[in-house]
Amino acid sequence: MNTSLSRPVLSEAQEDYLKQILLLGSAPEGSSLEHTTAVSTQELADRMEVKPASVTGMLKKLAELALVEYEAYKGVRLTEAGYKVALEVLRHHRLLETYLHQALGYGWEEVHAEAERLEHHISEAFEKRIAEWLGHPSHDPHGDPIPTAELHLPEGVPTRRLAALEAGERGLVARVGSQDQDALNLFAHLGLRPGAQVEVLEHMPEGVRVRAAGERYLLPVALTQIVWVAEVGG
Amino acid sequence: MNTSLSRPVLSEAQEDYLKQILLLGSAPEGSSLEHTTAVSTQELADRMEVKPASVTGMLKKLAELALVEYEAYKGVRLTEAGYKVALEVLRHHRLLETYLHQALGYGWEEVHAEAERLEHHISEAFEKRIAEWLGHPSHDPHGDPIPTAELHLPEGVPTRRLAALEAGERGLVARVGSQDQDALNLFAHLGLRPGAQVEVLEHMPEGVRVRAAGERYLLPVALTQIVWVAEVGG
DNA sequence: ACCCGGTTTTAGGTATGCCTAAACTATTAG
DNA sequence: CTAATAGTTTAGGCATACCTAAAACCGGGT
Numbered sequence A, B: 001m002n003t004s005l006s007r008p009v010l011s012e013a014q015e016d017y018l019k020q021i022l023l024l025g026s027a028p029e030g031s032s033l034e035h036t037t038a039v040s041t042q043e044l045a046d047r048m049e050v051k052p053a054s055v056t057g058m059l060k061k062l063a064e065l066a067l068v069e070y071e072a073y074k075g076v077r078l079t080e081a082g083y084k085v086a087l088e089v090l091r092h093h094r095l096l097e098t099y100l101h102q103a104l105g106y107g108w109e110e111v112h113a114e115a116e117r118l119e120h121h122i123s124e125a126f127e128k129r130i131a132e133w134l135g136h137p138s139h140d141p142h143g144d145p146i147p148t149a150e151l152h153l154p155e156g157v158p159t160r161r162l163a164a165l166e167a168g169e170r171g172l173v174a175r176v177g178s179q180d181q182d183a184l185n186l187f188a189h190l191g192l193r194p195g196a197q198v199e200v201l202e203h204m205p206e207g208v209r210v211r212a213a214g215e216r217y218l219l220p221v222a223l224t225q226i227v228w229v230a231e232v233g234g
Numbered sequence C: 001a002c003c004c005g006g007t008t009t010t011a012g013g014t015a016t017g018c019c020t021a022a023a024c025t026a027t028t029a030g
Numbered sequence D: 001c002t003a004a005t006a007g008t009t010t011a012g013g014c015a016t017a018c019c020t021a022a023a024a025c026c027g028g029g030t
Helices: A012-025 A041-048 A052-064 A080-104 A111-118 A124-134 A181-190 B012-025 B041-048 B052-064 B080-104 B111-118 B124-134 B181-190
Strands: A068-070 A076-078 A170-176 A197-204 A207-212 A215-220 A227-230 B068-070 B076-078 B170-176 B197-204 B207-212 B215-220 B227-230
Touching: A012 A041, A012 A052, A012 A076, A012 A080, A041 A052, A052 A068, A052 A076, A076 A080, A080 A111, A080 A124, A080 B124, A111 A181, A124 B080, B012 B041, B012 B052, B012 B076, B012 B080, B041 B052, B052 B068, B052 B076, B076 B080, B080 B111, B080 B124, B111 B181
Parallel strands: none
Antiparallel strands: A068 A076, A170 A197, A170 A227, A197 A207, A207 A215, B068 B076, B170 B197, B170 B227, B197 B207, B207 B215
């Protein structure tokens, strides 16, 4: 009954590369392999905190395994097989984040680092048990979609960046798309979490004045690019 | 607030060696560093499923880190520092086993493999949260004692091997001390789990006739050495 | 058309943790 | 007391996954 008979055993590093190629190559709301773009060596090197030369080496290895299509000087794309692996890793990650939050009381801003380490080490049995415990959730605590057991990414409701709201508009935080711990801590502190209501009060040169959790803040522009907002009634 | 400031970052392999040196060097009921015996290269090689040459190499490295005392041809012992690390790993392992059993519904015979992989990858925060969720348990699902947060091994009630009971004697299974999955599966199947009552019916050349969970079995001698039994009323 | 600077790749090196094969040590049997 | 044998260590290799330094590429601006 093992449905992933064909899955070769990959190293932690290899899984991480595939996951990052997926994340970097996907549009913020993209969901299928066809909608991904090629990812550069540099981008990967930055994200993985590794030198570009190391990335080149790994990409060659992944290309040999037919998990990516790689042409020198032109960036990488996932193959169908590589996409599957990336989604599996992403499913582990996001299920773990959700479980840590719901079952163990971690703050939504704390779950990333722990999940990052565990995602490569849990069995399919573990994945299944936490998914069942959670009732097969569709989104993690950051608002990111969790790939299904069949490895499809659920479509989300339409969202816009917080930066794109006009003064006076309100919305519900749908997703906080940051990997940066400091930014997450700040958002958590401000009560700007998925599910919360926000209102844009005013656009200023240094940022955006918003109201969230009953308080007003001036949010630097960079941070308003990271928060995705859905219609209030939607 | 980090209480383990001094703890150097060790590799997974190094942690595993330290753990096995502790387990192999401890008497079945032993609990302090003074009561441990030296462990041979061969024993370690067998347990870790690795060649003796590899063990020698690792022991040299651990000796340099002052985690073990090692003299060529004479086996290894843990130092105070190595003992601490080993207990920490053991605590992670046994807490995880307990958590998998209690919180996620794993069978007591299934938890070992999953815990084995996860023990090296959980944070102190994770350890703390599952310990709290479990109410700071003193024993894992196999009946093995869990080192406390302060890294002391709790004393157990006195136990004897099932093999040592006279015909007609009864007792409570206190501990099933096996790492072998097949043996565990068998015990689980027979209902011979920690907490269950057993009675020795008869000693025979090929094994011991016992009654457990209302049924009678002939248990091979080797397996009766693995099961530890406490007084019924004790 | 060409040059410059950033990006990417090549070449060569490190550390870990395992392997095999061969040399060595210790202990036990005769 | 020596010789066989079981246990151990040394020597030399391999794969992974990183690194630095230097060479190769490529696209934009003049």
